[in-house]
Each structure stands twice: as C-alpha cells, then as structure tokens.
Amino acid sequence: MLPQPKETPIDNGEFKEQSSSKKQEKVEYYSQKTISIETIIQDFNKTLAAIGAPQDINEEVQAYLKLVDTQSLKEKPSPKLIKSNLKNAANILDEYITETLQKSSKVVTDWVEALLLQNVNYKAEKIETPEVEEQQVTQPEPVKEEISELNSLYQEAGKLADTGKLRKALITYDKLLPEVKSSGDKSLETKIYLDKAYIYDVNKDFPSALENYNNAANLAKETGNDKIRALSHYNMASIYDEFGKTNLALSHYYEALSYDGQIENLRAQTQALNDVGNIFSTGKQYRQAIDHYHAGLSLTKETEDTKGKAFLLSNIATVFKDVGEDQKALKYYKKSIECDMKIGNLEGYSINYEYSADIMQRNNYPQKAENLYKKSLDAAQKLGDKGISTRILEKLERNNLSY
Known part of the structure; x- marks a missing residue:
C-alpha cells in the first residue's frame, strides 16, 4: 500500500522583466560560442556564493538549480523547464538583493535572460563510470x-x-x-x-x-x-x-x-510549489508567493492539469485581492471559474464567486455582489456544503442583501 500525498490547493504568478546595461555585455561575451548548461549552473553557483544570501534563500535557489541539473541529464532535456527553473532561481536572488539594498534589482534575471538568448546546449555530458562486472549470487x-x-x-x-x-x-x-x-x-x-x-x-x-x-x-x-x-x-x-x-x-x-x-512527477511538483507559495502568502511575502505560484502554473501547461490550474489561478487571484489589486483579482477568479466549469468543480466554482462578490461589495457594487453571492450559494447547496452555504447566507444578511 502506497499512501498518496495530501491534496492542497495550487496557485501561480507572473514576472515583469526589465533590461540592463550588463545584459549587452553578457550577450557579446557569449555570442561567439555555444554555452553549455554545466557552465551556466557553475556560474550561477558562483554568483550565489558571492551574494552571500542566508540559508533559506540558498536552499530555494539550490532546489531550482538541482531541477535544472536533473533535467539536463535526461536523454532529451526540456529547454522550457530548464529556462523556467533558471528564471525562478534568478527572481529569488533579485528579490533578496532588492530587499537588502532597498533598491529594485533585476541584475541576476537580466544575466540569465542574456544567456538564454544565446546558443545553449541544454544537454549535460554524463560522466561515464567504468562498469564493474558483478558476480551473480544465487539465493538459496x-x-x-x-x-x-x-x-x-x-x-x-x-x-x-x-x-x-x-x-x-x-x-x-x-x-x-x-x-x-x-x-x-x-x-x-x-x-x-x-x-x-x-x-x-x-x-x-x-x-x-x-x-x-x-x-x-x-x-x-x-x-x-x-x-x-x-x-x-x-x-x-x-x-x-x-x-x-x-x-x-x-x-x-x-x-x-x-x-x-x-x-518527472510534474503534478506532485505543482502541488509542492503551491504549498510553498501558500507559506509565503501567509507570511505576506507576496512576491515570493507569486514566484512559486507562477512556477506551478507553468507545469500545469505541461500536464494539462485543469484542476491544478483552477486552484493556482484562484490562489493568484486571492493574493491580488489581499493586496488590493481588485481588477487583477477579478480577472484571475474569472479564469479559475472557467476551469472549474470544465471539470465540474462546484466547490471551487462556489468559492471563486464568493470571493469575487466580496470584492464587488467592498467597492460599493451591492447588486453585482448580490448576484455573485447567489451563484456561490446555488453551487454550495448543490454540493451539499453547509459550511459555505452558511457563510454566504451570513454575508447576504450582514450586507442587507436579499436571498
């Protein structure tokens, strides 16, 4: 009997990328030759050591570099996954530099982007070890x-x-x-x-x-x-x-x-990335939360995991809701609802409509809030979820809305 991992919601985010004068320097340096993925990993580790980030940052970055290393040793490495993990590692370092210097930094991201514009050999060379002939041992x-x-x-x-x-x-x-x-x-x-x-x-x-x-x-x-x-x-x-x-x-x-x-258990990776994102979101480290949600969302494209995608989109929306970016939140809730409708996920459907209604209510759109709460309530009642139903009814009553 093999137990399965405990299921938890999933979510993700997006990065904005800027250019820098150092980017062109790197392009010129590498433009004359093919860059090996081993060289990129080695240089990244040197950069990590030079920055002197604390242990938790080092562990985050090393986790992504280990994924890059593992992928590069496959018979047919996925450039898409390697690029994604390198960019995630770079964003974590840039976030640390920004917080430390109190000044926006994209130096590591720009460096990685410049490298990836070049001719990269994503397949690492395997070190062959001499084969030792094993003696056959016959068990009694x-x-x-x-x-x-x-x-x-x-x-x-x-x-x-x-x-x-x-x-x-x-x-x-x-x-x-x-x-x-x-x-x-x-x-x-x-x-x-x-x-x-x-x-x-x-x-x-x-x-x-x-x-x-x-x-x-x-x-x-x-x-x-x-x-x-x-x-x-x-x-x-x-x-x-x-x-x-x-x-x-x-x-x-x-x-x-x-x-x-x-x-290559991408679904399990998606789930773990979500959970890490949730930790950072709870700690109000929203940028790091979004970084991990973004990594998880990119994996759902590889696996066509609509359920995971729905959770991720909903969690991204909730981050934007928590920081007051209501338009972005509504946009992601809508995308999540579309995924929930495809797979018949009434619970996700109900919660997304509830949170969308909360946004409408706090922005003084009572009629829109009422309509969304009713959609949420209808789904919760079909599901037989008394907890969600009771919560929605309390919100309708508290806000003097009909039901």
Missing part, C-alpha cells in the same frame, strides 16, 4: 521462500489498512519489521516505514509519523527510490506546515521538489 531456496512469505504478510497488512483496520495493520507491520530487517530486504522495509507513517499521520500521532517518514526517506536514499523519498519529504513538510514550522516545512518541500523532478 529457503531465503526466496522467506522473502515471498514476508511479502505476503505485507500485503495482508496493507489490506487491513485499506479496510480501515489501522490498529491491526500497525500491529502486523510492527511484527513484520524485525523479520524484514533480518532478511535484508530494504525495499520492503522502506514501504513498511512509509505505511506506518501514514497510519500515524491519519491518527494525528505526528511525532511517530515524522519518525517513520524520516526512516522511509533515509532507506529510500539507500535503495534509490526517489518516488518514496519525494513522498516522505512532502508529507513531513505538510506536518511541519500545519504546525507553523515554516523553515522545516520549506526545507522538506524543496527536497520533495527535487526528487519529484528526478522522476
């Missing part, structure tokens, strides 16, 4: 039988968990674990820790959940299972996020982003 039949039996017991525990018998499943996993360790089957041991973590997570025993997710992540590192590494780090991040431990949450989200990038 009793060992094979033991492993087969352990897998059967693992499947039984999984069935118990799937049918809601979590306590019995946990007891079975605990009995099974010492035998699996003795057998040396690290792959199965990893799965057991992950399943145990999920059960503890569901039962809100978060310290035990974190311990087992961490065990799963460490073992997955040994076995090279990037899927489980990504999932374990994502779920640890979600727990820390829930309790407001933002630095720990961000660290694990970036780990998850990196490993999901290695297995």
Whole structure:
C-alpha cells in the first residue's frame, strides 16, 4: 500500500522583466560560442556564493538549480523547464538583493535572460563510470521462500489498512519489521516505514509519523527510490506546515521538489510549489508567493492539469485581492471559474464567486455582489456544503442583501 500525498490547493504568478546595461555585455561575451548548461549552473553557483544570501534563500535557489541539473541529464532535456527553473532561481536572488539594498534589482534575471538568448546546449555530458562486472549470487531456496512469505504478510497488512483496520495493520507491520530487517530486504522495509507513517499521520500521532517518514526517506536514499523519498519529504513538510514550522516545512518541500523532478512527477511538483507559495502568502511575502505560484502554473501547461490550474489561478487571484489589486483579482477568479466549469468543480466554482462578490461589495457594487453571492450559494447547496452555504447566507444578511 502506497499512501498518496495530501491534496492542497495550487496557485501561480507572473514576472515583469526589465533590461540592463550588463545584459549587452553578457550577450557579446557569449555570442561567439555555444554555452553549455554545466557552465551556466557553475556560474550561477558562483554568483550565489558571492551574494552571500542566508540559508533559506540558498536552499530555494539550490532546489531550482538541482531541477535544472536533473533535467539536463535526461536523454532529451526540456529547454522550457530548464529556462523556467533558471528564471525562478534568478527572481529569488533579485528579490533578496532588492530587499537588502532597498533598491529594485533585476541584475541576476537580466544575466540569465542574456544567456538564454544565446546558443545553449541544454544537454549535460554524463560522466561515464567504468562498469564493474558483478558476480551473480544465487539465493538459496529457503531465503526466496522467506522473502515471498514476508511479502505476503505485507500485503495482508496493507489490506487491513485499506479496510480501515489501522490498529491491526500497525500491529502486523510492527511484527513484520524485525523479520524484514533480518532478511535484508530494504525495499520492503522502506514501504513498511512509509505505511506506518501514514497510519500515524491519519491518527494525528505526528511525532511517530515524522519518525517513520524520516526512516522511509533515509532507506529510500539507500535503495534509490526517489518516488518514496519525494513522498516522505512532502508529507513531513505538510506536518511541519500545519504546525507553523515554516523553515522545516520549506526545507522538506524543496527536497520533495527535487526528487519529484528526478522522476518527472510534474503534478506532485505543482502541488509542492503551491504549498510553498501558500507559506509565503501567509507570511505576506507576496512576491515570493507569486514566484512559486507562477512556477506551478507553468507545469500545469505541461500536464494539462485543469484542476491544478483552477486552484493556482484562484490562489493568484486571492493574493491580488489581499493586496488590493481588485481588477487583477477579478480577472484571475474569472479564469479559475472557467476551469472549474470544465471539470465540474462546484466547490471551487462556489468559492471563486464568493470571493469575487466580496470584492464587488467592498467597492460599493451591492447588486453585482448580490448576484455573485447567489451563484456561490446555488453551487454550495448543490454540493451539499453547509459550511459555505452558511457563510454566504451570513454575508447576504450582514450586507442587507436579499436571498
């Protein structure tokens, strides 16, 4: 049994880009030759070291550079994804420089843009390691039988968990674990820790959940299972996020982003980028929130993820709503509603209309607000969501609007 990541909304934003006198210098320098992606990554790391940004900024930038590195090693790298991640890393550094100097800076972004105008070789050279001939080790039949039996017991525990018998499943996993360790089957041991973590997570025993997710992540590192590494780090991040431990949450989200990038799990990356954006939005670091939402939105184009796109657009709209840019907010809410209508997402449809109505009400358009609240209420009632319905009715009554 493999637990899935917890689902959360997603959102994104856009950048404005400026030119600089240094841009032309870089164009001239590189115009005579092809630039390798390895050179760009090396130069970016030197720039990062020279700036001397704090650890949290370094971790954000390194997460994007790691995605670039991973993508460049593929048989057919995606220039689009590489460019997007380089620009995201550049924007984070420029934001830090701007805040530090109290003066608008786009120096890193301009440098990256100038490089990307040139002839770039996006495929990195793989370093070949000499192949060592491995001796075939034949397992004795009793060992094979033991492993087969352990897998059967693992499947039984999984069935118990799937049918809601979590306590019995946990007891079975605990009995099974010492035998699996003795057998040396690290792959199965990893799965057991992950399943145990999920059960503890569901039962809100978060310290035990974190311990087992961490065990799963460490073992997955040994076995090279990037899927489980990504999932374990994502779920640890979600727990820390829930309790407001933002630095720990961000660290694990970036780990998850990196490993999901290695297995090209773009939907999971979109979700993690959304969650990072939400952390920055909650902390009123709106530019960084928009940066991460923007990165997530670009991935939904690759995956044609309409549901993710709807969430992202809605969250972008909410950022603009919070900072008082009401026209932009309404524009993004409208786009999100269009996506929700395509997939029949009544909850998203209802919430987007509610927030649009809030904007109309605060701008003294009571009739438009009333119409939008009614659309929101209608969707909520069809959905059977009493929470949203009650909230809308209270707003209608509070604002002396009919219903």
